[in-house]
Amino acid sequence: MSKDHEGSVTEGAPVDWEVLARFMAGESPADEADAVRAWLAENPARHDVLRALDRTLDRAAAPASGVDVEAALRRVHARMDAPGTPAIPLRPPARRAPARSAGAAPWLRIAAAVLLLIAGFFAWQVVRGGGSAPLAYSTGVGQRDSVRLPDGTSVLLGPASRLTLAADYGRTARRVELHGEALFDVPHDQERPFTVRAGGAWVRDIGTTFSVEADSAAGVRVVVTSGAVAVRATEAPDGGELVLREGDRGRVAAGQVTAERAAATADDLAWTRGRLVFRDAPLEQVAADLRRWHGIHLRAGDAAVAGRRLTASFDGEPPEQVVRVIGLALGAEVTMRGDTAVLRAAPGATP
Template sequence: MASEAPAPRLRVESGGAVATRTPIPPVATAARARWRWVGFAAAAGLAAVAAIAQFRRDTVTGDVREYRTAVGQRDSVQLPDGSTVILAPDSRLVVAANFGVDTRDVTLDGAAYFDVRHDEGHPFTVHTSSADIRDIGTAFSVKTGGEGEVAVHVTHGIVALSARGDAATTAAPVELHAGDRGVLAKAAVTVSRGTVTAEDVAWTRGTLSYRDASLAEVRADLRRWYGLELRVADSALASRTLTASFRGDSAAQVVRVIALALGADAVQEGDTVVLQLQGTGATAPR
């Protein structure tokens, strides 16, 4: 088997600051044709993935830099301060125009893993639609989901997780230390101390691993990795959680395992998957 050529490193320059990026081979794509699915390549590892590569779209407007990944395509970015970001599929990272001047602010829509170069004089903060995550010298992942849910897994150091908007005035930031998991949902933060393992950030290596994950998190991941839209037709399913791991699985197999684990029937049509309690007569979405 021919060896894969080294991934190119591109430079994006703006206002004297330089960011570099290294594409990561895609691990999943979703066909847009009805009832057709394209999943992971066989177990030869990331280097042998046979999906169509779509490099990240980078744009520069003034001093604002924006990085986007396609469905099924991860990518890495080295920021001007030396911090490294691994972007999950179908995610967007915006680097503020004044990055590194007084603060280091980035805005995330999707999911990413941050390995931050600590600088007390220039705090590093990740903004999402509903949360602010401030670095206190650390490495951590951030995954956004539906209804403003944000999950943070800290693998090194400390971060402070807080709600944005009106909720920020009524709740103090919550400190998360190495090994801690924090989930912000409906402006409240739930913390699990010392529970984070390598599996919680396995997506950076091409594996989707869940341990009592909410369906909001699963729904967001299916959209990013496979281009699928998950709908839950029964309210009794909405509160259930998923424990499972996927690597080298087709989209159809992932859907079957999710349905089995949740005690549900899955109906697939095009890019939409509907989950309904087993035996209740689920029908294809219209």
């Protein structure tokens, strides 16, 4: 449902949370209240939205000071009504806003509870057809954050990453799709296998903790911290799996799966502690990581630099310093053009 310029609602359109908030507060105009009742009658599951709001209101009788509810609702509307799968930012950037007065309209107090509910994503699942739409979690550039999935799986998402749950997640299987990097701690369930699709790879849990990087220029990388996973290329038959066990590293590239047994080191999971570590890394991989961690686009300005490899580590340094160190390590001069860094071989320098 959505509200037109006079405050009415239209059935079948995206949900207007302000209309629901006014209805909960008993402040809806008669025609708007009738439209809400008709919308609720269309699908009994929609009553779960109001019940969930009631529970949320018990925990939040009024919005916290300093929260601009109207502005927050506008941001939520923009995300929810956009085409495609909704992404839930795991930790949106802090925003400064003037405190609202204690005499704010009752529907705004309920709107604050709506925001709390949306943050828990329950209402989204119900209103969009009882969970029929996939859910996605995302992080911004340089941001790492964690989420606990409904089955108890813990996920730590790396910077500029996105995790999408299948629409039927948890029913007969637990399928997710990853763009970027993530660490998974999965409770094993033989009846509902947990599977990650990442780039050109499928990674199936056999009861484990494992890391997957899906945007590496060298293909999909998998590191197993405990337990085991089965890995196969997406175009390979179901039986073409390679099992990786604790301490193994795997790579999927060009439709092939390879393993380095007992080769994993602390460097492989340094990103979970906020560190960026390169060990003999090709420039393509360095560029991919810089985009996700710092929003910087790194390019080779000549063939000499393009073939060089980097060994370096960073722990919270500002982007300008990171680029400068990379240039020195590669024997290259750095030219910054906005958010693009161009590397060219420095005269007489050897990396």
